[in-house]
Amino acid sequence: MALEAAVGAEGVAAGNAGPAGQYVTDYGGVRLAGVVVAAQGVGRFSVDLFLTAELVPLGELGERLPAVVGDAVATAGLGDRLGSVSVSFLDVEHPLGWPS
Amino acid sequence: MAFVILLRALVRLLGFLLLVILAVAGLALAVFCIQGGDSGLSLPALADALRLQDLRDSVDSSLSELEDSGSLDILALLIGLGLIALALALLMGVFVPTRERLVSVGSGDGRLAARRRPLAQMARALAERSEGVTSVKIKVKPGRRRGGKVKVRADHTRQTGAGAARKSIEHELAPLSESFGLKAKVRTRLADRGSRVQ
Numbered sequence: 001m002a003l004e005a006a007v008g009a010e011g012v013a014a015g016n017a018g019p020a021g022q023y024v025t026d027y028g029g030v031r032l033a034g035v036v037v038a039a040q041g042v043g044r045f046s047v048d049l050f051l052t053a054e055l056v057p058l059g060e061l062g063e064r065l066p067a068v069v070g071d072a073v074a075t076a077g078l079g080d081r082l083g084s085v086s087v088s089f090l091d092v093e094h095p096l097g098w099p100s
Numbered sequence: 101m102a103f104v105i106l107l108r109a110l111v112r113l114l115g116f117l118l119l120v121i122l123a124v125a126g127l128a129l130a131v132f133c134i135q136g137g138d139s140g141l142s143l144p145a146l147a148d149a150l151r152l153q154d155l156r157d158s159v160d161s162s163l164s165e166l167e168d169s170g171s172l173d174i175l176a177l178l179i180g181l182g183l184i185a186l187a188l189a190l191l192m193g194v195f196v197p198t199r200e201r202l203v204s205v206g207s208g209d210g211r212l213a214a215r216r217r218p219l220a221q222m223a224r225a226l227a228e229r230s231e232g233v234t235s236v237k238i239k240v241k242p243g244r245r246r247g248g249k250v251k252v253r254a255d256h257t258r259q260t261g262a263g264a265a266r267k268s269i270e271h272e273l274a275p276l277s278e279s280f281g282l283k284a285k286v287r288t289r290l291a292d293r294g295s296r297v298q
Contacts, residue, residue, distance in 0.1 A: 019102075019200070020102045020105060020198075021102075053218065055222075055225065057275055057276070057279070058214060058218070058219075058222060058276065058279060058280070059212070059275060059276065059278065059279020059280065060275075060279070062212035062214075062279065063212070063279075066210050084209045084210045084211075085209075085210045086210050086211040086212070086213065087210070087211070087212050087213070088202055088204075088211075088212075088213040088214060088215075089213070089214040089215065089218050089219075090214075090215050090218065091215070091217070091218050092218035092221050092222060094221070094225075
């Protein structure tokens with residue numbers, strides 16, 4: 001849900017599993033690349049997002065995403081279970097490809 | 101990165117096996133210290149049981165053969181080089197971090213972070229928009245705890261002074277460096293003849 005909300009946000013290209021494929025969560029037999037959820041205590045769960053961004057201001061996008069995820073989780077009625085939300089940008093896509 | 105993770109697993113496995121061997125050896129030594137003399141649970145009896153005398157003779161003769169052979173023993177050389185390579189690989193597994201250091205800001209409720217490469221790509225894209233700049237090289241170095249440094253080396257045209265180019269680059273980089281706690285260090289130099297603003 002958190003990953004879906006983040007990837008649906010403007011400026012995010014996709015989830016990113018990391019260089020060694022370490023940032024993944026298996027959920028119901030599906031491999032979700034770019035999200036790691038961990039128990040944080042007192043019934044809350046932290047969400048770490050690892051993303052490939054589009055060519056947009058990363059700071060603004062990074063500040064906007066926790067709210068986007070928070071809204072999606074709250075809409076699903078799980079707002080009280082959400083702990084901290086961290087955002088890491090592992091790559092940026094250039095529409096024309098990066099010059100070498 | 102996957103190679104380092106594999107090496108770290110190998111280091112852990114070898115470390116565990118060495119500890120088991122050390123524990124068994126220590127236990128055997130302790131048990132064979134119970135009695136004195138040359139028989140029963142004594143140290144000479146343990147040496148006999150392990151055939152240490154034969155082992156010493158065998159190693160001695162092998163080393164003598166190696167010394168006397170005169171010409172280069174390729175097999176021994178390859179084994180030696182292989183062991184050096186294995187030792188270096190195991191040291192890599194111990195000291196090389198498995199996780200790449202990210203440039204990060206914030207803590208507690210949430211963290212914003214990025215790898216060096218996308219930050220450098222973004223910084224380059226921003227710096228190249230600066231007036232009178234013909235080419236840019238960027239290096240991003242994460243700080244120990246938060247933020248980091250972005251080093252910019254830029255070529256500027258003759259019409260644009262070094263100071264103006266530096267200010268322009270710093271201005272363009274400001275949104276990125278402020279968001280990620282990056283300290284910008286800009287060095288400029290006059291571009292070669294024929295260089296053009298991109």
